[in-house]
Amino acid sequence: MSIPEGLRVHVEALGCRSNQYEAEALADGFLREGAVLTDQAPWDVAVVVSCAVTAVADGKTRQLLRRLRRSCPGGLLVATGCWAQKATAEDLAVLPVDLLVGNGRKAEIPQAVAALISGELPSGTVVRDEGRPPARWDGLHLTAPHLHSRAFVKVQDGCDHFCSYCIIPFLRGRPVSRPLDEVVTEVRTIVSGGCPEVVLTGIHLGLYGRDLGVHLGDLVRALSDLDGLARLRFGSLEPFALDEDLLESLASSRVFSPHLHLPLQSGDDEILDRMRRGYRSRDFRDVVVRLRRHLGQDLHISTDLLVGFPGESEEAFRRSLDLVEELSLGRLHVFPFSPRRGTAAASFPDRPSPEVTKERCRRAVALGERLLSLYARRWVGRDVSVVVESCERSRLRGLTAHYVDVEVPLSSDVAVNDLISVRVDNEQEGRLRAVFLP
Numbered sequence: 001m002s003i004p005e006g007l008r009v010h011v012e013a014l015g016c017r018s019n020q021y022e023a024e025a026l027a028d029g030f031l032r033e034g035a036v037l038t039d040q041a042p043w044d045v046a047v048v049v050s051c052a053v054t055a056v057a058d059g060k061t062r063q064l065l066r067r068l069r070r071s072c073p074g075g076l077l078v079a080t081g082c083w084a085q086k087a088t089a090e091d092l093a094v095l096p097v098d099l100l101v102g103n104g105r106k107a108e109i110p111q112a113v114a115a116l117i118s119g120e121l122p123s124g125t126v127v128r129d130e131g132r133p134p135a136r137w138d139g140l141h142l143t144a145p146h147l148h149s150r151a152f153v154k155v156q157d158g159c160d161h162f163c164s165y166c167i168i169p170f171l172r173g174r175p176v177s178r179p180l181d182e183v184v185t186e187v188r189t190i191v192s193g194g195c196p197e198v199v200l201t202g203i204h205l206g207l208y209g210r211d212l213g214v215h216l217g218d219l220v221r222a223l224s225d226l227d228g229l230a231r232l233r234f235g236s237l238e239p240f241a242l243d244e245d246l247l248e249s250l251a252s253s254r255v256f257s258p259h260l261h262l263p264l265q266s267g268d269d270e271i272l273d274r275m276r277r278g279y280r281s282r283d284f285r286d287v288v289v290r291l292r293r294h295l296g297q298d299l300h301i302s303t304d305l306l307v308g309f310p311g312e313s314e315e316a317f318r319r320s321l322d323l324v325e326e327l328s329l330g331r332l333h334v335f336p337f338s339p340r341r342g343t344a345a346a347s348f349p350d351r352p353s354p355e356v357t358k359e360r361c362r363r364a365v366a367l368g369e370r371l372l373s374l375y376a377r378r379w380v381g382r383d384v385s386v387v388v389e390s391c392e393r394s395r396l397r398g399l400t401a402h403y404v405d406v407e408v409p410l411s412s413d414v415a416v417n418d419l420i421s422v423r424v425d426n427e428q429e430g431r432l433r434a435v436f437l438p
Contacts, residue, residue, distance in 0.1 A: 002112040007035040007412060010043040010068070012063075012145065014060055017121055017201040017235040019081055021152040022106055023049045025140035026080075029110050037146060041071040045113055049106075050083035052171060054304030054338035058083060060094060069096040076116055076123075080106050082171040092124065102128020103172055107139040133158075133173035135211075142186060143159045144193040149389045149413025149416050151190045152235075155219065157200030161238075163265075164276045165306065165337065165345040168203060173206045178227055180214055184222050188228065196230035197257075198223070205234060206241020216241070217249035224253040228421055231257045231387060231401060238263065240279055247294045250361050259403035261331075262287065263304040268316035273307055274348065281323055288327045292434050300375060300402040302331035305364050310348035310408075311335045317360050321367055330375040331403070332368025332429075334361050350380030372430035376404050379424045379432055386434070388418045396420075405431045 009030045013023035020166040026047055027037055035045075046068045051057040061083040079087070080101040087100060099116060101109055105127055115121040126127055135158060145151040158175040159168060187198050201220070202208060208216040239262050250256045262284070266272050269280045292299055305320055305363040324332060336357050352360070379400065386398040386406050392417055396408040398420075408422050424436035 001111060001120075003030070003033045003035055003110060003114045004117065005034040007113075007117075008038045008042065008044045009035045010038050010040075011045040011049070012046070012064065012068075013049040013081075014064065014145075015053060015082070017152050017199060017202075018154050018157070018203055019049045019051060020148065021142065021154040021201055022081070022138075024145050024147055024152060024156075024279065025045075026106060026109060027139070027146045028142050028144065029107070030415045031146065032143075034091075038376075041075075041404075043072055043075050044165065045076045045078060046072065047078040047080065050079055050081035052082035052086055052167060054335065055340070056338060065095050065097065068251055068407075076113065078109060080109060080111065080149065082168065085133065085171040086167075087338075087402065091141045092126075098123045100126045102126075102133060104129065104133040104136055104138050104250070123334060132170055134150045135174035135176045137176050137178055143189050145190070145195055149195075150196045150197045150199055150387075151187075152199045152201050153183065153187060154178070154188070154201045156205055156208040159204040159207070161204060161278065162276065164274060164348070165309065165340065165343055167340040167343055170342060172203050175204060175210060177208050177210065177212050177214075179212065180209070180219055180222060183219060184226070187223055188226055191226060191228040195261055195417055196228065197233065197417075198229060198231070198376035199233040199235060199237040204238060204241075206238045206260075215245055217243075217245040220246070220249040220253055220256065224249075224255050226255075229255050231255055233257045233403070234260060234261055236261045238322070239284050242291065247290065251294045255345050257401040257403065258298060258392075259300040259302070259401075260291065261302045261304075264324065264329075265304060266312070266316070266370065268312070271312055271316050271320075274311055275306070275309065275345070281319070285327065288329075298402060299376070300330045300404065301327070302333070302403070303329050304335065306335050306337055307360045307364055308352045308354075310345060310351040312337075312352055312360075321364065324367065325371065328375070329371055331372050332364065334364040334368060336361055361362060369430065373427060376427045376430050379404060380427055381424060383421060383423050383437060384432075384434070386420050386422055388414055388416050388420060391416060396425065400432070406434050407431060408434050411436065 013019045037048040050061040085102040
């Protein structure tokens with residue numbers, strides 16, 4: 001069954017980079033079926049790849065669904081992703097969703113939409129595995145990015161780590177990896193279409209290949225040989241995933257961009273134990289030292305902090321800030337703790353008050369801004385390469401290989417996805433200002 005030619009489809013994603021890939025792949029799939037993408041109403045079908053990592057994410061999903069329904073009352077509305085995997089009958093009774101598709105079954109969405117349009121499926125259809133999804137690969141494919149300039153490529157799904165605060169392992173299922181040759185084929189197709197930069201993503205990226213008898217380092221080596229690929233990035237990578245094989249593959253890769261996002265969450269050992277993170281603060285410190293030894297002192301390491309976790313004292317929070325500053329980390333993502341029903345931490349006592357958590361978040365954000373500015377300043381006066389992400393008004397915007405934002409005066413000879421060389425003039429609030437080389 002095929003969708004009608006020229007069907008107007010709108011796709012939005014909330015949350016992680018894996019969601020971004022899934023949204024891109026769904027958009028690509030609809031295009032291959034003859035649909036037309038649109039970023040505004042009126043549309044015939046809107047697809048939301050939802051997030052449920054926090055209560056705030058739940059709320060954003062609901063708000064987006066309501067906004068899309070208001071903007072186009074007659075269109076079909078599809079919800080998929082983590083919120084869709086856990087949505088209750090009560091949720092569906094009050095939210096105007098025509099089709100709900102759980103994790104692991106997103107590749108079925110175009111055909112399900114066609115069946116909705118033809119009347120073979122009724123409005124309100126639910127397509128999902130109840131409970132924890134089985135460990136199977138969702139057959140999504142991407143030939144080119146349509147919603148972003150960079151290409152996100154999902155190579156791994158699922159998690160069995162079960163941090164005490166995290167609902168995602170229950171919504172994504174057990175770890176599963178995409179076959180290495182399939183990843184290489186997809187990246188080759190994307191690059192041949194003119195996209196020079198690929199970001200590998202996964203729910204627990206460091207587990208890639210465990211079920212296939214290969215390792216993430218093998219995938220890095222295979223992709224590093226592809227003609228036309230200028231930059232290879234990672235999404236979030238757990239600290240304990242960085243073994244010697246992976247470090248050696250990154251150090252020897254001609255395309256690896258020297259930035260890694262390593263979630264710390266807390267710098268206090270007691271809180272890390274309560275979070276069930278599987279490492280102590282000294283372990284994280286040792287990983288950072290090893291990384292810089294292999295990949296150089298210019299390596300940009302960004303991180304996450306989870307603030308206001310049950311039992312977090314002022315001293316524990318201070319230890320988190322001290323560790324982040326001691327290690328000279330760069331970009332810092334700060335999240336307030338959000339209890340998720342069904343996780344162990346939801347019932348933990350001694351949760352800091354909302355006022356205390358808010359004030360600690362403010363202090364952590366301020367530290368992150370200062371550290372990013374300090375990191376960015378090291379590039380002032382140096383020549384860097386930039387992949388152009390946008391050309392707006394009088395400025396080009398893009399990213400350096402080390403994942404620092406750059407603005408350059410607009411040039412008529414430059415387009416999105418071009419790789420340009422510039423000289424950095426100055427830094428302002430973590431963003432570089434640069435000029436074309438003479």
